[in-house]
Amino acid sequence: MLQIQNVSKTYPNGTQALKNVSFDVKDGEFLVVIGLSGSGKSTLLRCINRLIDPTEGKIIWDGVDITAAPPAELRNIRRKIGMVFQQFNLVKRSSVMTNVLSGRLGYVNPWMSLLGIWPAEEKQRALEALGRVGIADKAHNRADALSGGQQQRVGIARALMQDPKLILADEPVASLDPVLSHSILQYLEQLNKEGITVICSLHFLDLVHRYATRVVALKDGVKVFEGTAQEIDRAKFKEIYGEEAQEVRAASL
Template structure:
């Protein structure tokens, strides 16, 4: 279970990215964070695994305050939390297999990993993950040679290697076209429902939110402005959605993008 208490982040330049944010994520949830770019979604996700150090507040992860951890302890807790990124963040000049194996670094003794040695067990895990995401035949290609959708699958496979209890997904489909967006989110849904991983995901498109989330929080200017259950979000109208997003809100419908105004009754 993850419990965020009074989380605040102020950057060095004075930007207030998060203001006193508190919420709880129960095990097995698919919690979606919505909000405009700049609303603090990325900062929030990165504070949880401490890629960014929060200014104030507590991040209680299974009884441990992540905000206070340092060094070895931080790394041990970090490896329980997988992360997927908008721009995939693969090492583009390394092979797919190396990228996936890198997900195992938190479990590999430093000396072995520096020489590129991973255990047979880890290699088996990597192949299993690649197979599960359907990119087994791409294993020896360089990451940069893959299409966007394939790269994000490598990103998911890398996160899987950590055998995480929770997955943080920072706009995982924002760089992909709608068909691929569904494909990636279906993988996350499967991990959530079949493997019981908690998913904390930021998304932009209302229909994706409606289809995949079990609970939703909305951020605006670093503050939580919306809290909704699965039922709430299904019933959410475009007007409420626009409240959080402003006029730029966009719906993805049956693989087509369009403005909400043109497409008010779009199928979810």
């Protein structure tokens, strides 16, 4: 179980991205975080694996306080938390294989990894991960030679390499068209059904209805809603997205 307790984040420039946010994520959930751009979704996800250090509050995962972990322990925690990004964040000039293998950096001998030497079983594992997302044949292409949807699948394969118990997905489909969006989210759904907890931020409400087991909504860094997707009625919608908002749908499935 992941417990987020009274987390606040104030950036050095004074921006308050998160204000006293608390909620729990049970193991096996597909939790979707919604909210406008700038509402603090990305900051919240990055606080969980401490790519960003929260200013206040605690994040406790299976009884371990992530926010208090010293560097070595933090790296051990991070390697169990896969992360998928809106811009994929692949090393564009490196091969797909290298990008996927890099997901394993927390496990392998660091000195060998610095020399770029990978054990055969890790390479095999990488090929399997690529196979799971359907692009094993692209292993030796340069990452930037792939289409957007393929790049995001490489991103998922990289997260899979971490043998994660939790996947953080920061707007994983915001750069993709609606059809690709579903295919990427179905991979995440599949992983979720295999027991990996998924915390995912999303824009489109119909995707939220389709995939989320539970929803947390942020507005200006404050949690304004927590519940199931079905509980988001017109009034709630207006509250989360503002009075002028119109619901935009991704193409129906």
